[in-house]
Amino acid sequence: MSARDRVLAAAREGLGRAAWSAHGxxxxxxxxxxxxGRRRRPSGDADTRAxxxxxxxxxxxxxxxxxHTADSPGGIIDIVTSLFDRYxxxxxxxxxxxxxxxxxxxxxxxxxxxxxxxxDVPFDQVGRAAVLASLEPVGIxxxxxxxxxxxxxxxxxxSGKGRGRLASLLPPVHIAVIRTRxxxxxxxxxxxxHPSLVAEGSNIVFITGPSRTADIEMxxxxxxxxxxxxxxxxxxxAAP
Amino acid sequence: xxxxxxxxxxxxTCLVDQFSPRVAEAAVAILEREGLDVHVPLAQTCCGQPAFxxxxxxxxxxxxxxxxxxxxxxxxxxxxxxxxxxxxxVNHYPELFGGxxxxxERAWAMAARTFELCQFLTDVLGVRATGGATxxxxxxxxxxxxxxGLALRDQPRRLLEGVLGARxxxxxxxxxxxxxxxxxxxxxxxxxxxxxxxKLDAIADSGAxxxxxxxxxxxxxxxxxxxxxxxxxxxRHIAEVLVERSIE
Amino acid sequence: xxxxxxxxxxxxxAFHRKVEDALADRRLQDxxxxxxxxxxxxxxxxxxxxxxxERLRDTARAIRARTIARLDHYLARFADEAANAGxxxxxxxxxxxxxxxxxxxxxxxxxxxxxxxxxxVSEEIGLNPALEAAGVRVVETDLGEYVVQIADDRPxxxxxxxxxxxxxxxxxxxxxxxxxxxxxxxxxxxxxAFARRRLRAEFLQAGMGISGVNFAVAETGTICLVTNExxxxxxxxxxxxxxALLGLERIVPSVADLESCLQVxxxxxxxxxxxxxxxxxxxxxxxxxxxxxxESDGPDELHVVIIDNGRTRLLxxxxxxxxxxxxxxxxxxVCPVYRRIGGHAYGSVYPGPMGSIVTPGLMGLVGxxxxxxxxxxCGACRDACPVRIxxxxxxxxxxxxxxxxxxxxxxVRVGVRVYAWLATRPRLFRLAGRASRRLAVLVARDGWIxxxxxxxxxxxxxxxxxxxxxVSFLDAYRRRTRSPGRTSx
Numbered sequence: 001m002s003a004r005d006r007v008l009a010a011a012r013e014g015l016g017r018a019a020w021s022a023h024g025x026x027x028x029x030x031x032x033x034x035x036x037g038r039r040r041r042p043s044g045d046a047d048t049r050a051x052x053x054x055x056x057x058x059x060x061x062x063x064x065x066x067x068h069t070a071d072s073p074g075g076i077i078d079i080v081t082s083l084f085d086r087y088x089x090x091x092x093x094x095x096x097x098x099x100x101x102x103x104x105x106x107x108x109x110x111x112x113x114x115x116x117x118x119x120d121v122p123f124d125q126v127g128r129a130a131v132l133a134s135l136e137p138v139g140i141x142x143x144x145x146x147x148x149x150x151x152x153x154x155x156x157x158x159s160g161k162g163r164g165r166l167a168s169l170l171p172p173v174h175i176a177v178i179r180t181r182x183x184x185x186x187x188x189x190x191x192x193x194h195p196s197l198v199a200e201g202s203n204i205v206f207i208t209g210p211s212r213t214a215d216i217e218m219x220x221x222x223x224x225x226x227x228x229x230x231x232x233x234x235x236x237x238a239a240p
Numbered sequence: 241x242x243x244x245x246x247x248x249x250x251x252x253t254c255l256v257d258q259f260s261p262r263v264a265e266a267a268v269a270i271l272e273r274e275g276l277d278v279h280v281p282l283a284q285t286c287c288g289q290p291a292f293x294x295x296x297x298x299x300x301x302x303x304x305x306x307x308x309x310x311x312x313x314x315x316x317x318x319x320x321x322x323x324x325x326x327x328x329x330v331n332h333y334p335e336l337f338g339g340x341x342x343x344x345e346r347a348w349a350m351a352a353r354t355f356e357l358c359q360f361l362t363d364v365l366g367v368r369a370t371g372g373a374t375x376x377x378x379x380x381x382x383x384x385x386x387x388x389g390l391a392l393r394d395q396p397r398r399l400l401e402g403v404l405g406a407r408x409x410x411x412x413x414x415x416x417x418x419x420x421x422x423x424x425x426x427x428x429x430x431x432x433x434x435x436x437x438x439k440l441d442a443i444a445d446s447g448a449x450x451x452x453x454x455x456x457x458x459x460x461x462x463x464x465x466x467x468x469x470x471x472x473x474x475x476r477h478i479a480e481v482l483v484e485r486s487i488e
Numbered sequence: 489x490x491x492x493x494x495x496x497x498x499x500x501x502a503f504h505r506k507v508e509d510a511l512a513d514r515r516l517q518d519x520x521x522x523x524x525x526x527x528x529x530x531x532x533x534x535x536x537x538x539x540x541x542e543r544l545r546d547t548a549r550a551i552r553a554r555t556i557a558r559l560d561h562y563l564a565r566f567a568d569e570a571a572n573a574g575x576x577x578x579x580x581x582x583x584x585x586x587x588x589x590x591x592x593x594x595x596x597x598x599x600x601x602x603x604x605x606x607x608x609v610s611e612e613i614g615l616n617p618a619l620e621a622a623g624v625r626v627v628e629t630d631l632g633e634y635v636v637q638i639a640d641d642r643p644x645x646x647x648x649x650x651x652x653x654x655x656x657x658x659x660x661x662x663x664x665x666x667x668x669x670x671x672x673x674x675x676x677x678x679x680x681a682f683a684r685r686r687l688r689a690e691f692l693q694a695g696m697g698i699s700g701v702n703f704a705v706a707e708t709g710t711i712c713l714v715t716n717e718x719x720x721x722x723x724x725x726x727x728x729x730x731x732a733l734l735g736l737e738r739i740v741p742s743v744a745d746l747e748s749c750l751q752v753x754x755x756x757x758x759x760x761x762x763x764x765x766x767x768x769x770x771x772x773x774x775x776x777x778x779x780x781x782x783e784s785d786g787p788d789e790l791h792v793v794i795i796d797n798g799r800t801r802l803l804x805x806x807x808x809x810x811x812x813x814x815x816x817x818x819x820x821x822v823c824p825v826y827r828r829i830g831g832h833a834y835g836s837v838y839p840g841p842m843g844s845i846v847t848p849g850l851m852g853l854v855g856x857x858x859x860x861x862x863x864x865x866c867g868a869c870r871d872a873c874p875v876r877i878x879x880x881x882x883x884x885x886x887x888x889x890x891x892x893x894x895x896x897x898x899x900v901r902v903g904v905r906v907y908a909w910l911a912t913r914p915r916l917f918r919l920a921g922r923a924s925r926r927l928a929v930l931v932a933r934d935g936w937i938x939x940x941x942x943x944x945x946x947x948x949x950x951x952x953x954x955x956x957x958x959v960s961f962l963d964a965y966r967r968r969t970r971s972p973g974r975t976s977x
Contacts, residue, residue: 002562007581009763010800011560012560013800015803017805035939068813069575091598110647112508120785121784121786121800125598129693132572132691136688143884149762152762159773160774161774161780164784166725169718169721187750187762188747191743197768197769202573202770202774202783202786203786204723205768206946207764208765208766212764213632213680214648214758215649215656217519217653217676218523218527224680224719226722226765256961257962258957258960259957261959261960263959264961266964280969282965282966284910285912286911291907291908296887296901297888299905303908303911305912306914384865389867403936415868416824417868419824419864420864421863421865421866422865424861424863425501425945427897427946428504428507430508431511432512432950434828435864460953460954461951464936464953465951466948478878
């Protein structure tokens, strides 16, 4: 009998003893989780979209992040290059060009003298540590995003080919470019919009503002392990 | 229960019986003023909560059976001048008896017609003012079991606001436990004493002349602390305040 | 005296000593008061911000209830799906099994140093000492846990491990143990930046990352990890091997269920709508040749260690409802006892009301029966619990188990038995009342007793005790109703 069999048998035996009714307390099934009655806001029309952008911006700002909007790839490029200037950043790591919803962005950065550090972490420990160490001085990580949540100022990123995890993690500044089409009202809308969410990538991360800690005397400090600065650049699109 | 009851039974509680008979007198007076016929079963003793809270379920069950027997002779609603004892009957009596126990059904039935005093006055009788009057400044301490077990939150406050001349002030962190907890206060005296200290500080800071509660248990604890501090603040059961007509 | 009773007494005495020490520690009191008040305040605000907070709690509870009621099914499903996703799934019946498994992975992979993100279950199984004994260096990476580790201290809160530390203490520690210079410990941001630099170096060269699991999703084999600092992400991204420790009750059926649980967790733990980083991991990094495309980073191996260590026994006990717990710490923050004694006094990885159930539930009652006594049963924990665990009810159950096993002072046992015997005999009860009232009147002055006898003396350490009335209500009432011309007051 394997450890798995023994643990599962013990669980079954425990459940069989059904001690729930001690003192008459029965942990009732309660209401069904889908019946939580939360109203799903329609997010199709332009007015709703503007409202979501406003909400997202307010939520992210409150967390110490920044939201920017542009209505064209050119606008995005302007915003991102000025952010590179602001942080006086030369080297960056990023997702592949076709994973960022702004054609020409990486080329534009290159023409501004910014250097994209491409990497592929090797499968041996020594090589791995060397590559990670070489990425450590990089100043900015640039990504796209799967979705954004207006109510909490959250962005969702899925890892995959051309969508590395380190870009949103290692450098002190993270810039994410996301279409407003991907903006939804609440977290459960992300699950609704992506029914097989976890199939999108082996690593899905919901990022809600800059890295923070309050471990020492409840003093809020940003940028403890993850990026201290989070910029989300929203690409607003005309309704189809 | 349909319509306004004409009779009630008073579950005095052992602490009121032994330590504060005037609380029961006041409760009887308030209920009689409302035109109710108050019946006091003389064979009542203790609801069993001290044993229950200590984990002595068998002993608690025996006491619960006795109490159910004593109060089942009469179908009238049962009024209790204690949130804690009412909580014991309403929420824990049904837990004490499994489905096959002959007392299970009766425990549920008793739970269904048992009310804490303020709850009964406000929610059942619709009383807004009991005719009490005072010139005192009152602070209300919500006792935990009434507050969290019976949702006894607004009823006592509304009744106190109906007391003529009363000024009602709020206690800081009012819903914090006073630290009594029955045997807890004897088993963990340091902890219990520190919780009491915080409560007494809040009472002192409130500027109240009297701290009011629905439970004699908390009041014994709080008044014992006030006394040790040589405080002039009085600790009184809400029934006493609601019944008093004389302006001091 | 049986050895069990002796163990109980020893543990109880140690607990009482620690409680007294904590109460005497003014600094601890201040730190606890301000931290718990802030956490409680932000929790209330976070719940007030959702349209139907009570419904959200109902939903979260229903999910936990549904899962635990069929835990065997969901657990097996999770293990299968995780394996399908490319995880190595291990099963540990005991703490020793679990540490053995992790140690063996480390040795097999030639690991010399590991980074760890905060995991209560790793503390529970005593992982660090086991790994160190096998020659693997383990570095805690949560800022609070890092402080705890280099100071050789223990966490005192499950969410904010160093509630009991002040900034000067941390500054001194960093200077003394890590050689930080004055500027590096000038203020909290400077100390945080210092820790970031130190720990970043550890992340980049560690061969193994060890994490806990906040929730594991049965239908997809996904593990979910929640952190604010980002150390959880680095731990599960930078090292070649990721080992995730899963307490076997932390399962949710589906990704949709996960969402509700995440919402109540973040709001309850830190008052956030969502924690800064919520990571869903389904298998390791995709390798070259994977039809979905190869990934440029992420762990090469992902091991999930499913840990029982008493949980299936707990499942079959009267305390099973505690398995709903999502370890948010809300019950600690509202508990008037935790707020006064902090986490260390409980002598367990799991403090506060939930700890007073989890500890006896996992480790056995004999060594921790006294914990459940440290409650006035005020019920604040039940009101705060995001999954509505009846914590006072479970404390009562633990007390009941202790009473059954005679773990407790004899005078209480005898006293309760005598009291109950009398209370079922109204005549004797009345006589006994009369006798004790007479006795009390003898020792009382001005209606008050300054010192009670025997074990009751503890009461009069902090407060006077009122003398009972000369005549009880029922005695007076009987006299009145039996004599003609009865008047109501």
